[in-house]
Each structure stands twice: as structure tokens, then as C-alpha cells.
Amino acid sequence: MTRGDTYGTPLKYDPDFCGPQKHRSCTDILCLLLFVVFLAVWAGIASFAFKNGDPKRLLLPVDTYGHRCGETDLADRQDLFFFDLTACLHPEAFWSGCKTPQVCVSSCPQDLWVADVYFPGNAPFNLTDVQTHLLCVNQDVARGVTNSQALKDAIDKGACARWYVPSMSFYYRCIPNMNLNLTLLVDEYKDKYNFIQMPFTVDVLNKSAQALKTLDEFNQVAQDVVNDLSATWRYLVMFSVAALVVSLLYIVLLRFLAGVVVWLSILALISLFATGAFFSYKNFEFLKEHPTGRIVPDNNNLEGKVTQLFNKAEFWLFLLVVCAILLFLIVLIIVFLRSRIHIATALIKEGSKAVSSTVTTLFFPIIPWALQLAVLLWSVGIFLFLYSTGTNAYRIEGMDGNCTCTGIYQGIGNNATCTVEEFNMYCHQTGGDHFCYTAGCTIYALNSTNLVLYLNLYNLFGFFWGVWFVSGLAQMILAGVFATWYWTFHKRHVPFFTLTRAIVRTMWYHMGTVAFGSLLIAICSFIRAMIEYVERKLKRFDNPISKAMICCCKCFFWCLQKFLCFINRNAYIMCAIHGKNFCVSAKDAFQLLMRNLIRVVFVDKVTDFLFFLGKLLVTAVLVVASYWVFARPVRLLDDSGRDVVLVYPWVPMAIVGVMTYIIASIFFSVYSVAVDTLFLCFLEDCERNDGSVEKPYFMSKQLMKILGKKNKKI
Helix, strand or coil: CCHHHHCCCCCCCCCCCCCCCCCCCCCCHHHHHHHHHHHHHHHHHHHHHHHHCCCHHHHCCECCCCCECCCHHHCCCCEEEECCHHHHHCCCHHHHCCCCCEEEECCCCCCCEEHHHHCCCCCCCCHHHCHHHCCECCHHHHHHCCCHHHHHHHHHCCCECCEECCEEEECCEEEECCCCCHHHHHHHHHHHCCHHHCHHHHHHHHHHHHHHHHHHHHHHHHHHHHHHHHHHHHHHHHHHHHHHHHHHHHHHHHHHHHHHHHHHHHHHHHHHHHHHHHHHHHHHHHHHHCCCCCCCCCCCCHHHHHHHHHCCHHHHHHHHHHHHHHHHHHHHHHHHCHHHHHHHHHHHHHHHHHHHHCCHHHHCCHHHHHHHHHHHHHHHHHHHHHHCCCEEEEEEECCCCCEEECHHHCCCCCCCECCHHHHHHHEEECCCCCCCCCCEEEEEEEECCHHHHHHHHHHHHHHHHHHHHHHHHHHHHHHHHHHHHHCCCCHHHCCCCHHHHHHHHHHHHCHHHHHHHHHHHHHHHHHHHHHHHHHHHCHHHCCHHHHHHHHHHHHHHHHHHHHHHHHHHHHHHHHHHHCCCHHHHHHHHHHHHHCCHHHHHHHHHHHHHHHHHHHHHHHHHHHHHHHHHHCCCCCCECCCCCECCCCCCHHHHHHHHHHHHHHHHHHHHHHHHHHHHHHHHHHHHHHHCCCCCCCCCCCCHHHHHHHCCCCCCC
């Protein structure tokens, strides 16, 4: 049985076939209707979310007593004040919160105040001097402060703030105002009131000064970065334009020097792996003969672990084996698949010609990229609004022995569920009848109903389907353009509005096919997301069996998604050419590729590697150029024409690298679709035609020369 018998009959000559079919009908209409209904329901969910949700709730902070600042009776107090901001700098604060009383305020403090300034031993004290500065965890406590002793007792018990500094609101949290040199301000107050005689106050101020110094350093870094970007934004725009130009130049070079680039890349890989094998062998021999020659002390940090790894002979032996195997495989590929490399090179040149002849296709991906970004923002917006429709979930925090509970809350500890009313009824400050100063029933999350959970899952699936739909639509449009170019016998006769015709043809006839293909990948992506969620939930129950099962599932669905992406891409190409539905197009593409399996595997990998190499090369060129602009002593001017010395030149350099890689990826995504389309057309051309006058080849003369084919002249 031949490969052709196994994977369908090779295509026959069709005198009426001359590229993408002009007369076609709509495909996969039911799937298109399903997609429209899905979008309508998604819009309804969005309407429900926008009407009932408020993402501002996710930003508004919660005070010690579980009240959300800015809501209900605290509508005029949106900012949260921390009694001791140094508690927020502790690493545990990231997951357990700041272990300090917190109170909602109408505005953040605007001056520095330290309680011990007003209680210097037995000096006289005037309460009216500090009433405007009084910040307590509860209004009842504040009203109970009627004299100096009451205020001092409240401060000693932690019910009122001992100190604060000029602050500003940052996402509804009061943080030190970084426009002032707060460290010097604290030192000034310390010297002014001779705090050196009060050890506790000195300790508080030292901690405060260190915290403020740390925050000031972070703020200074942020200010320097902002200033650097403000001074270099024009240069960043110029580098973006340069990335576009360099990408275009690289595509033009591939048109004429694709063979040189491919073979230089292969030789570079051979040199790389050969050097790696030699270097690994020398290190292995040295460590084998001198096992104690490179002893390094034990060190638990990352650098120490890496150093220990590099000083093990087994590591270099493993690296030697890997490099040797890869080197052997590359040599085998060159020896036995030389002709395939020539075919891949010729196809890359053809792709460059096709892209160059329809330059508008290079800029077309900007539209689907913007649409995908819109889908992402739409999904994130719906998620935030849906999530904010939940109810507040409360738990007890701050129980440290200074708060005593009775009744149904007797003996209760931290993290237990509670209600604010019951906690205030049954829990009081130890030894008194006041509310607990440092403990409270606080909001820690928003509880969502099952309906909200299901709606969020629907929204997540909508995100996957929307993103893959836009991607598939772009691929089919570009496939129609490049198929038209290939099947035009005289390339100079390619229609001028090829891209416009491909857009109209795809959107009028084949939206259902795109919806079908994107649905398959969306289902796979959704399952992968659910597996990731289950894996995180099962972390606490980790065991070898569950780990193995999760790993197998992740691997299987990753491979399945890659396979579906491959099938979809080629199905879109066949649909763009022949106008058949998704299943028929996928079957025809798969059978055509399987009849030419060796060509498919090698050509696909060679082109993918070359495109990746091209993106890295373009990015490296622009990053090196940016180094000479930003990091070297070159005259750099800001908007006002003054010389600028950048504090962190690597920041604009990193931005240049990211922008360049994104721009190059957009360009090479077009190139990739072009090569895949031309490859399928090339395989179909080989099966349909024989080079005779009646059945001439549509491929280029270079491809015919490599394959030993030619068109007969009349």
C-alpha cells in the first residue's frame, strides 16, 4: 500500500482551477449562528456585570473593624490610615496584612506628629493642641478622649496613633509624602525635643526613619525611571520606526540571501554544539582528575547552588552527551536532507517575494492584534465587574490577648468567620468595656454566588474563543492573499486589491469556518486553564499519583492544542483556496501534508527556526544601537534641548528590546503564513501539474530547478 493510498488519492489536474475559487458558498453556517448566539449571551452577561458590579470596591480598603472605606456611613472617608506603617514593610504583610490598627479618614495627615512631643515627662499639656491630630481606631474611643491622661492611655493601649508623618493618598492608602525629605524632618523633631532620653521613642523614630528611607528610595527610583522615560520618549518612537524599517530590510535580504542565511545559521549551530561538547569534555576531564580542585563552600542562595552545580563532573558529562547528540542529529540532517534544505530556502525566498509584492499585508496584522487586545480588555472588564458583585466575607484578625470575647465568640481565634455586629457585641478590650483596639472582624474577600462563578467561566471561555477567532480570521485572509499570488502564472498580473478581496471573501463566506476552528482550540485552551486551576487547588494534597496525573493531563492537552493549531492553520489555507467547509478542508490539508510528510516536517522546522533567528537578530541589532544612544556618553537632549544623563539607561534599552521583538513578530507572523500557504500550494502544484504545455507548473524557476522540473515551451 502506497502513502497515496493511505492518505487519499493525489490531486488530479483540473483545467478550471486557477487559484482561489471565485464562485463559492457560505461554509459552516450553523457554527457561525452558534458564535453569534454566544456573543449575544456574552453581551447580556456584560450588561448584568456593568449594572450590578463596581470594581471600585476592589480598590477601597478595609479598616480594623471590617468597614470598607468610602461605603455606606463611611462615604466621606475613603482613605485608610495605618498607625505604624513600618508593620507593612514586613514580608508577612504580603499575605497576612499589616499588623497594625487601621482607620478610615477623610484626608491623610499633612504634618508630622509624635505623641511623646506632647507628653515630655510631666510637662503641662493642652489637649486642644493635638485634638486636630487625634486618630483612633473607633469614634467611641475618640469621643472618650477628654483629657491628656485619657489620650495617653488610649495611645499606650494602641487605640490611637502614636505618630504619623505628612502623607498622600495612593490608591486610597495613606503613604508618606515623598515630595518631602521625611528622614531629615524626623531627625529635626528628634533633635528639637531631645528624644535621646526616651529609648522607646527613639526606637520608634528609628524604625520610622528607616521605613521612610526605604520608601523614599523606591520613590526616587520610580522618579528617576519616569524622568528617564520622559527624556527619551522621542528616541523610543524613533527606535520603533527603526524596528519597522529593519524588519522590512531583513525580509528584503531574505529574498536574495535566504540560502546564505540558512546555511550560516546551520553552521553557527554546528559550531555552537561542537564548542559546547569540547568545553564540557575538558571540564569533565579536569573534575574527574581533580575531584577536590574546585571545592566551593555550601551556600543556600541561588548563586551558590549554581556554582556547586558547575563544579560537578556529572553535570558536564550530561551536557557533553546532550551537545554530542544534537551535533550528531544536525550532521545527519545535512547529509541526508540536503535537498529539503534547498526546498525550504526556495520557499522562504518565494514567501519574501509574495510579501514584497503585497506590502499592505505587512501592516494588516496590526488590525487583528488590536482586536485581540480589545477582547482581552473586554474580558478583564467583565471579570472585574462580575467579581465585584459578590458579598463581603469576614474573618477575625488581630487577636493577640488584648481582646477578650464572651458568649458565642468565647475562645474564638484568628481566621474564624464572624459578623461585625456580633464581634462588637461579644468582644471587648481586656480589662475594659471599650471595643477591641487591635482586633476586629475584617473583610478579607468577596464571596461570589455560584451564578457569578458560572458567568465568570463563560467569560473565560469567551476570551479564548474570541482571541482564537480573531487569529484564525487573520490567517485565512492572509492565506487568500498569498494563494492568489502563487496561482497567478505571471506574478506581475496579481490583482492590486488582493488583500481587500481576501477580506471581503473571508468575511462574507467563511466566518463560520473560522468560528468552527477557533471553537476547537478554545475548548482545548479552556480545559488547560481548568487543569491549571485544579493543580493549584491540589497543592496542599500533593502526592506522587496526583502529580503524575496532572502532569500527564497537562502534557496531553498541550500537545493536542499544538496539533489543533497546526490543523486549523492548514484548514484555513485550504478553505481560502477551495472554499470548502472546515472538516473537508482539514481532511484535504492533512492528507496532502501526510503524502509529503518528510518535506512537511523539515521545511516547517527550518522556516520556524529562521523566523525565530530573524526576530532575535533584528531585536539584537536595535538593542545594541540603543546601548550606544542611552548608555554611552552621547549627547542626549530632552524636550527643552538640554543635555540629559540617564540614571537607568537599561530601562529604555529594555523597552526598545520588547517593542522591537513585538514589531518583528507582527512582521514575521505574516511571513510565516505566507510560507505555509505557498508550501501547500507548492505540494498541490506538484500533484496537479506535470510541466507540460497543458499542465504547466506555477512554482518559480528556482523551485523547479531544485526539483529537477521544468515547464515545456510551446
